[in-house]
Amino acid sequence: MAARGWTVPDGTSTRIYLVRFNSTAFAQSFLDSITVSGAPVPLAGAPETVLDEGWGGGKVAGTSSYVYDEAKPYGEARVRQAYVVAGDTLALVVQSRKGKEGTRSVPFHQTVILQNQLLG
Template identity: 90%
Template sequence: MTEQTTETPAGTVPAESVAPAGDTAVPPAPKPPRRVLRAVARWTAAALVLGGLGAGTAFGITSMERTDVPGLATGSDGRWDYPGLSLPALPAGSPRPYSDGNVAEIHHADLRRLLLPAPAGATVDKKLDGGWVSTERYLSEYEKSERPDLGRLLDDSAPRHIAARGWTMPDGTSTRIYLVRFNSTAFAQGFMDAITVSGSEVPLVGAPESVLDEGWSGGGKVSGTSSYVFDEAKPFGEAQVRQGYVVAGDTLALVVQSRKGKEGTRSVPFHQTVILQNQLLG
């Protein structure tokens, strides 16, 4: 799968200390499964095609301050009505992940406070209510046969926390967002590479094969982050599944949307959701 980049981003947990650069050697990223290597050439070609698409903006939000991310009220194009968003407060003396004083790009904020809230009209998933979840719950998004290998890779990557939120809209569209925080940016990117380069070899439940989302422009992203956006290959099964990943420093975000029926999921609210989650991680 392909990285798409641009020129541009309840509860409380104790503040986490991070050793200054140079005090502790950053562990190497986990080595991806051997099957990953077979797909590198296939996706490198796609990267060259889409690499230039990231200069655009989406929904007019990139020019606004990230400390006050807009909710993007529902419009005629099908956007959802998200509440007004703002970045959470940080522990005293802690920098934001992309500030000059945070070379390691560490998120010091409570990971749960960085989850995108549900839009207006949504029914919140009681099992994914914005709190902590286990690695098993995160892995349940992937096909059962792939979970053992992916689980070992995740264990080797030593994730620190996983937070999740889910909801269902009146039209039946189901959304699930996971934020996985690792010990370093190397681990986050290494785990991401193992998933996206291998393509449909690590499929989500209900989506045996995925393809690049050709409607994704890569706009609205925070500088320094990476996005990977895919759609289920046709023909769809019982439900159409869309998936988007964002790598932001030490944190990986997975956004999954699915909807049963012939109409499937709509691209506009899916892209909107990926963009807003990306900006909250900036």
């Protein structure tokens, strides 16, 4: 497992976690187990998530991406998350920002696209 996180001056916090499994089947099985009802297991600060209908990017051969947004009403910080599967590797991208504006979709989508390209 590898992890990296950073916070930019506007207060947006990004964290990326990578887990490598023994095979592609194990990676996909794990993803399936945490997204049982179509929504992933809740993260701290985001008790309920919905599929991000604005997502349509990140098409890279050999990868699949699943992007979610925190359901309204947002908590103290708006949380977005995405899962990227590339072969035997699963990435979790989490972005959050406190305040009314919360995380913006474009920077989050760009982060997911970049992670998708790096793994693809």
